Amino acid sequence: MSSETGPGLPFLPGYAFRDPTKTAFHRSQTLGYKNGFAFSRLPTVGVGGERLYANQLSQAELDELSNQRPALTYGPPRRAPPSGFVPAHVAFDKKILRFDAYFQEDVPLSGEERYRVRQVVIYYFLEDDSMYVIEPAVKNSGLPQGKHIRRHRVPKNEQGDHYHWKDLNRGISITMYGRTYRIVDCDRFTQVFLESQGIELNPPEKMISDPYTELRRMPEHTYVTPSDFDQLKQFLTYDKQVLRFYATWDDTKSMFGENRSYIIHYYLADGTVEVREVYKPNDGRDPFPVMIRRQRLPKAFVDKKKTFPSCVLEISDQEVLEWYTAKDFAVGKPTTLLGRTFFIYDCDEFTRSFYRDKFGITDFQPVEIKQKPLEKLPQVIPPYNGFGILEDSLQNCFSLFPKPPQKDVIKMLENDHKVLRYQVALESPNPEDRKRRFILSYFLSNDMISIYEPPVRNSGIIGGKYLAKTRVAKPGSTPDKATYYEPSDFTIGSTIEVFGHRFVVTDADEHVLNYMESHAESFPAATLQSLRDHFRSRQVAKETASSDIPMLGSSNQELDALIVQAQEELKLHKHLNNKNIQEAFLQCDKDGSGILDKPTFLALCNSLSVPTDAIPLNKLIDLCSCGEDKINYHDFLRAFPLGSPPRSGRPRPAIKF
Structure with a gap:
């Protein structure tokens, strides 16, 4: 339905109505x-x-x-002719945008110029959006000039975009292939074209010229008036006459710096200065005697900071305003030579006479140089990390290549193979752990402690080595002041804390009492008395048990003969461990009476693989029997010696608990 008819009227010829409220009849832009x-x-x-x-x-x-x-x-329809199309190479044929620009490049290896300004012309071809950069030739420039960038579409970034005429304007910098060009101006056609496309142009800038090229075009003619001073006369008058000054250079503010001594020589013949370093024996420095070679030293330069290069091979008279002379050196005053400040504290006798005759100076009091003591920083020892022995780990804090800690060799030789053994019980809230018994060995040669748990059959505990040989620190000791357990700390009933586990000393070897009695001056009386009381009470209990159960045996000669025969038989059984056998019997004897039941004795021998069926051992068991079903295992254990006797010649006592 048409918009000019009513919503309910049919669209029929003659029934078209106009909308009186409609005032706009324009069509939209297509x-x-x-x-x-x-x-x-x-x-x-x-x-x-x-x-x-x-x-x-x-x-x-x-x-x-x-x-x-x-x-x-x-008839057949006729198609309308296509609209006219003008391609870009026709519409923009021979239409080129021209921009004046320049770029700057560094000149590192030249004493006359630090940078170079090169002027170029940038052409932009509108027909294919290509660009062309050319440098006008400069006569006698010595540089390869001409085409810099051939005509092609120049990439703008790494995303694949290319430069367009919308990216060009006066007063901007563009980068093409790593070189930055500064656009300063454009021609009239370029200005009209960019303004017609709605681009607002920046004001033009002044083209910068190369300073070195301008210097070559207009050379400066300088004339130096010859001096009336006769240098030949100076050489003939002061030849081999040298002023000597003693100076120091304070370099303590720099890292690893120090106060170093020097000798300054001033040659009167040509006004040159030489600085030599004074070396001391064993100072650790390479013997390079000359610090500043003999040369004329500038005191003040001409103010040419803008044009004078920062790095030159030689300094001529044109750049120096004033040179160092003999009047610039004085005792008690600092002098700066090539950036280093030297303090002159004394001079030799010839120098004093020269200044006295030439300048009338008579004050040559030498200045006393006081060496500043080196500040000693306190050495901070890091906390002990628990790895290795404390003394061994501490050596890493004293040297880059740590050395092993010094050992008491005399003590090690005197106490070699001397071991004090104790029986300890574990102090634990667990009833099963309180029944466990351990053998604590204290090595007198190096003050180390080892703990061994004899294996008990059907106890549920494997047994064996509990603690390897190590030094055990007392509770409350610190890594700085560590105190370790000594033999005087092991008394009957005392508590020993080993790395968080507490053990109670319940028994000791008889060798412990014998050793402490022979060295009574080295042990406290309380420790020695506790061992004496313990062994006295145990001896009384043993005598009482022996009186109650009479022993049925033969003479000592027969027992010794059987022990020798049993030892010969046991040599065939090399798998037996005499130490484990003795410790197992001692562990089985709870009350320490030295008497075991025969069934218990035979069961223990069977568990330890002792060949009781051998004839010498069977006879030895019968000889050690006392009473009915009782065996004195102390005599039986004589067939299982622990080792060779000590060096003193005294036989090693048997382990009896």
Whole structure:
């Protein structure tokens, strides 16, 4: 239905009505411009800005309908001629944008110029968006000039974009292939074209010229008036006359710096200065005697900081305003030579006479140089990390290549193979752990402690080595002041704390009492008395048990003969461990009476793989029997010696608990 008819009236000829409220009858724009070319587009709204409904024809369908004509009435349709198209190479043929620019490059290996300014011309071809950079030739420049960048589309970034004429303007810098060009101006055609495209141009800048090129075009003629001073007369008068000054250079503010001594020589013949270093024996420095070679030293330069290069091979008279002379050196005053400040504290006798005759100076009191003592920083020992022995780990804090801690060799030789053994019980809230018994061995040669747990059959505990040989610190000791357990700390009933585990000393070897009695001056009386009381009470209990159960045996000679035969038999059984056998019997004897039941004795021998069926051992068991089903295992254990006797010649006592 048309918009000009009512919503309820049919659209029939003669029934068209106008909307009196409608005042706008214009059509929407259907033409536009894109990249400089006109193109058609669908209308966005209807006539007069009315709303368009969704079911509209596309632009392609509209173009097809516009070219169709009624075939029945007018014959085959005629298509409209295509619109004219002008390509870019025709529209922008011979239209080139021209920009004046320059770039700057460093000149590192030249004493006359630090940088160079080179002027270029940038051409932009509108027909294919290509660019071309050329440097006008400068006569006698000595540089390869001409084409810098051939004509092509210059990449703008790493994303694949290229430079466009919209990216060019006056007063900006562009980078092409790592070189930055500064655009300062453009020609008239370029200005008109960019302004016609809506680009606001920056004001033009002044072209910068190369300072070295300008210097060559207009050379400066300088004339130096010859001096009336006769240098030959100075050489003949002061030849081999040298002023000597003693100075120091305080370099303590720098890292690893110190106060070093020097000798300054001033040669009167040509006004040159030489600085030599004074070396001391075993100072650790390489013997390079000359610090500053003999040369004329500048005192003040001419103010040419802008044009004078920062690095030159030689300094001429044109750059120096004043040189060092003999009047610039004085005792008690500092002098700066090539950036180092030397303090002159004394001079020799010839120098004193020269200044006295030449300048009338008579005060040559030497200045006393006091060496500043080196500040000793306190050495901070890091906390002990628990790895290794404390003394061994501490050596890493004293030297880069740590040395092993010194050992008491005399003590090690005197107490070699001397071991004090104790029986200890574990103090634990667990009842099963309180029944466990351990053998604590104290090695007198190096004050180390080892703990061994004899294996008990069917106890559920493996047994064996509990603590390897190590030094055990007392509770409350610190790594700085560590105190270790000594033999005087092991008394009967005392508690020993070993790395968080507490043990109670319940028994000791008889060798412990014998050793402490022979060295009574080295042990406290309380320790010695506790061992004496313990062994006295045990001896009384043993005598009481022996009196109650009479022993049925033969003479000592027969017992000794059987022991020798048993030892010969046991040599065939090399798998037996005499130490484990003795410790197992001692562990089985709870009350320490030295008497075991025969079934218990035979079961223990069977568990330890002792060949009781051998004839010598069977006879030895019968000889050690006392009473009914009782065996004195102390005599039986004599066939299982622990080792060779000590060096003193005294036989090693048997282990009896």
